[in-house]
Amino acid sequence: xxxxxxxxxxxxxxxxxxxxxxxxxxxxxxxxxxxxxxxxxxxxxxxxxxxxxxxxxxxxxxxxxxxxxxxxxxxxxxxxxxxxxxxxxxxxxxxxxxxxxxxxxxxxxxxxxxxxxxxxxxxxxxxxxxxxxxxxxxxxxxxxxxxxxxxxxxxxxxxxxxxxxxxxxxxxxxxxxxxxxxxxxxxxxxxxxxxxxxxxxxxxxxxxxx
Amino acid sequence: xxxxxxxxxxxxxxxxxxxxxxxxxxxxxxxxxxxxxxxxxxxxxxxxxxxxxxxxxxxxxxxxxxxxxxxxxxxxxxxxxxxxxxxxxxxxxxxxxxxxxxxxxxxxxxxxxxxxxxxxxxxxxxxxxxxxxxxxxxxxxxxxxxxxxxxxxxxxxxxxxxxxxxxxxxxxxxxxxxxxxxxxxxxxxxxxxxxxxxxxxxxxxxxxxx
Numbered sequence: 001x002x003x004x005x006x007x008x009x010x011x012x013x014x015x016x017x018x019x020x021x022x023x024x025x026x027x028x029x030x031x032x033x034x035x036x037x038x039x040x041x042x043x044x045x046x047x048x049x050x051x052x053x054x055x056x057x058x059x060x061x062x063x064x065x066x067x068x069x070x071x072x073x074x075x076x077x078x079x080x081x082x083x084x085x086x087x088x089x090x091x092x093x094x095x096x097x098x099x100x101x102x103x104x105x106x107x108x109x110x111x112x113x114x115x116x117x118x119x120x121x122x123x124x125x126x127x128x129x130x131x132x133x134x135x136x137x138x139x140x141x142x143x144x145x146x147x148x149x150x151x152x153x154x155x156x157x158x159x160x161x162x163x164x165x166x167x168x169x170x171x172x173x174x175x176x177x178x179x180x181x182x183x184x185x186x187x188x189x190x191x192x193x194x195x196x197x198x199x200x201x202x203x204x205x206x207x208x209x210x
Numbered sequence: 211x212x213x214x215x216x217x218x219x220x221x222x223x224x225x226x227x228x229x230x231x232x233x234x235x236x237x238x239x240x241x242x243x244x245x246x247x248x249x250x251x252x253x254x255x256x257x258x259x260x261x262x263x264x265x266x267x268x269x270x271x272x273x274x275x276x277x278x279x280x281x282x283x284x285x286x287x288x289x290x291x292x293x294x295x296x297x298x299x300x301x302x303x304x305x306x307x308x309x310x311x312x313x314x315x316x317x318x319x320x321x322x323x324x325x326x327x328x329x330x331x332x333x334x335x336x337x338x339x340x341x342x343x344x345x346x347x348x349x350x351x352x353x354x355x356x357x358x359x360x361x362x363x364x365x366x367x368x369x370x371x372x373x374x375x376x377x378x379x380x381x382x383x384x385x386x387x388x389x390x391x392x393x394x395x396x397x398x399x400x401x402x403x404x405x406x407x408x409x410x411x412x413x414x415x416x417x418x419x420x
Contacts, residue, residue, distance in 0.1 A: 036246035115384065116326075155408075158395060162385075163405040167373070170380030174325065175372075185368060195373040198365075199405070202412030 004107045018056040020046045025067050026109035034064060034117035065119045065127050071110030072130035078103050079137040089144040090206070096141045097168060097192050104172040115169065138165055145205055155203055167195050214317045228266040230256045235277050236319035244274060244327035275329045275337050281320030282340035288313050289347040299354040300416070306351045307378060307402050314382040325379065348375055355415055365413055377405050 004026055024046035028037040039060040040050040057063045082099035086092040104111045113119065114131075121128040138161040146154040176188035186194075200206045214236055234256035238247040249270040250260040267273045292309035296302040314321045323329065324341075331338040348371040356364040386398035396404075410416045 031245075033243040033245035035241075035243035118387075159401075159404065162396060162401055163377070163408070166380030166384055166401060166405065167377045168380065169384055170376030170378065173383060174376055174379055177328075186372060191369075191372055191376060194369060195376065195409070198373065198412035199409050200412070202408035202410070 004109050017046075017048060017052060020048070021053055021056065021063060022067055022070065025063050026113070029064070029067065029112050029117070030109040034112055039063065061119065064113055064117050065124055067110065067113040068117065068119050069124075069127045069130045071107065071114045072127070072134045074107065074110060075103050075114070076130065076134040076137060079134060083137055083141055089141070089147070090200075093141045093145055093200075094193065094196070096137060097164070097196055098189065100168045101172060101176055101188055101192060104176055108177075111172070135161065135165070145200070146203075149204075153204070160203070163199065164196065167199070168192060171195070214319050227256075227258060227262060230258070231263055231266065231273060232277055232280065235273050236323070239274070239277065239322050239327070240319040244322055249273065271329065274323055274327050275334055277320065277323040278327065278329050279334075279337045279340045281317065281324045282337070282344045284317065284320060285313050285324070286340065286344040286347060289344060293347055293351055299351070299357070300410075303351045303355055303410075304403065304406070306347060307374070307406055308399065310378045311382060311386055311398055311402060314386055318387075321382070345371065345375070355410070356413075359414075363414070370413070373409065374406065377409070378402060381405070 004023075021042060025042045028042050028045055039053050039057075042060075042063065043050050043053050046052075053063065057066070078099045079096050082095040083092045086095040119127065121131055139157050142157040142160040142164065145160075146157065171188050171192045175186075175191060197206060214233075231252060235252045238252050238255055249263050249267075252270075252273065253260050253263050256262075263273065267276070288309045289306050292305040293302045296305040329337065331341055349367050352367040352370040352374065355370075356367065381398050381402045385396075385401060407416060
């Protein structure tokens with residue numbers, strides 16, 4: 001799968017200022033974190049004047065929100081594709097987990113904008129819809145796992161998706177970022193897969209001692 | 211429990227330059243993230259000249275590493291205290307989880323320096339020891355849970371501590387930071403407790419249907 005930041009260096013052409021700024025911001029986020037640069041610096045990185053961003057964005061926050069929105073759209077696409085590609089609900093659930101890690105690795109700037117920048121979905125319908133679409137895949141993947149259980153034995157799918165989301169995010173942040181010296185004795189993929197399997201067993205979805 | 215950043219404003223006195231810089235850096239990290247400021251800006255925040263930090267630190271990375279080291283020492287103390295305060299291994303394990311969340315809430319600058327700044331423990335014995343001490347509490351807490359099981363039924367404690375660490379970290383980052391609009395329908399405490407309980411049930415440590 002292709003990562004982010006592959007297109008920007010083709011240069012800025014009239015008419016794509018908005019997207020050039022988004023892609024410059026992606027690069028700044030990767031290099032300096034979501035708080036480590038000004039709007040003027042993002043403009044310079046995009047090769048435009050410090051005033052130019054205001055033709056499209058009210059400020060830095062709105063620009064980062066747009067990066068996050070595009071990130072959630074891509075994230076949702078990747079998760080949906082993973083979910084649809086696998087046969088059984090369990091295999092699909094595992095495939096969604098792998099797609100989560102894969103997205104965080106290939107799109108670090110998007111991932112940081114989405115989950116570490118502090119942007120708010122309140123009052124931002126586009127960002128809210130994109131985030132809900134992505135999170136909806138996790139929840140539907142969880143619901144499919146329980147569909148064969150009698151209703152009174154089904155755990156709340158929202159709770160399950162939040163647990164899996166937290167576990168996935170923790171694995172990404174601690175073990176998939178390649179911080180030297182913080183290498184776990186297990187790969188990020190193995191940790192997420194084994195952790196998810198134990199968790200699902202705890203929900204009675206995978207037999208014990210298999 | 212007292213949080214960070216309570217003492218710095220008492221001012222800089224001769225002899226505590228090193229700690230004044232550490233505390234100024236804590237504040238910069240909280241406000242701008244670990245990549246969002248220069249060493250000169252940290253010096254200004256501490257009320258000293260831009261050259262002064264070099265009397266104690268080789269550069270920005272070493273200063274942030276010292277913040278992280280102090281953070282891991284505090285973190286280890288809090289986790290140890292929580293572990294020792296509770297009666298059964300299960301209650302102790304849950305108390306460690308709550309102490310983890312509590313530390314992340316009360317010491318956000320330390321937490322970010324420890325886990326989000328990219329500082330490396332390689333070649334830094336003090337940081338490495340402090341981190342190992344903190345992580346050791348999680349591993350010992352996991353081992354105590356399995357002590358009553360026959361050896362061939364005990365899961366690897368390192369794997370378990372890594373799963374719980376990832377889940378705790380994910381809950382902290384996604385649900386304990388108070389990002390507006392990213393409010394989960396569950397509190398961070400409830401998510402960590404319920405997620406851990408399901409996980410431990412998956413390990414056969416809590417009976418099903420209790």
